[in-house]
Amino acid sequence: MFDNQDSSAPATVLAVQGLEADVRALSDLFEKETPQLRLVRGTALMRAMYGFSDASGSGFGASWKKRGKIKYRFGLWGSDLDESTSNHRELRNLADMVRCMETGGDLKGTEVFIFTDNSTAERAFLKGSSTSRILHELVLRLRKLEMNVGIKLYFIHVSGTRMISQGSDGLSRGKLYEGVMRGEEMTSFIPLHLNALERSPELRSWIESWLVWNNRPLEFLEPID
Amino acid sequence: MVTVSEGRGLYVTCSQEKWDKTKGILAQILTTFSEKGGDWKLDRKTLERDHGFLIHISRIFPMMVPYLRRIHHTLESWQLGRDDEGWKYNATNWMQYLDGLEADFDASKK
Secondary structure, rough: OOOOOOOOOOOOOOOOHHHHHHHHHHHHHOOOOOOOEEEOOOOOOOHHHEEEEEEOOOEEEEEEEEOOOOEEEEEEHHHOOOOHHHHHHHHHHHHHHHHHEEEEOOOOOOOOEEEEOOHHHHHHEEEEEEEEHHHHHHHHHHHHHHHHHEEEEEEEEEHHHHHHHHHHHHHHHOOOOHHHHHHHOHHHHOOOOOOHHHHOOHHHHHEEEEEOOOOEEEOOOOOOO | OOOOOOOOOEEEEOOHHHHHHHHHHHHHHHHHHHHHHHOOOOHHHHHHHEEEEEHHHHHOOHHHHHHHHHHHHOOOOOOOOOOOOEEOHHHHHHHHHHHHHHHHHHHHHH
């Protein structure tokens, strides 16, 4: 019988540093007694939520749209976070925001799009881990929430200037009359609902300039086609 | 296993049997840790089999993937050229390792 095992491999192996933490994290993900459902696709666009989150040195702010209404939270950090890094504060604010969104209930089946100007928080969530223990625990908290509540989280990095114009940066500094807070539409800051041709009208004529064949008109297909 | 909840969306999940098996594997690994403490050795063949099953389950729950890395590193920890966390040596690490060997060799000749 063909044996493809390495004959020099030992019978036992020594655990590497951090194995216990990883297995405990996995164990936390499987803490429920019955199999959890993982959301693949929400029912419709109305089941998607957009939110922005920003943390400054002394405060935090977040705003999101739910059932056509703008919800927000803001405040000052406690003294327990005096020595914390900006990455910790940013990710902590994101985790608290998602928990706050979930507190209202009925999030199951929702695809939640969170926008942040902190690329470390975005990458840590996408990667699922961080070399910083505190960030790692916050990421795990978000992953558990995602699994237990049945939501799908997307963290998307946006520029700081977009964050300022959207109003969440102002919220973290106690300003309540900027961006969405004074009535501007949330989707105007994150035009994910527009396709490339809608976002840039010049794109159509540019494609036509090099893709015309035998003077036949081009047909641009829509998702419905 | 795919499940569609009317008005709620499309979901995937696993059977109760697989869920329980996963919980059992993780609990078993943690038991060996509490028994053996600092010098934590695991049976390679068993861990290899469990690792394979966890990879299978991670296709359903991809949030598991980052936490499987150190199990893989543990399985390969006996190989040459890996640090305490199981990461492979880069060029600098290899240079330091070979310098160390050379120094040991020189010392043994004296």
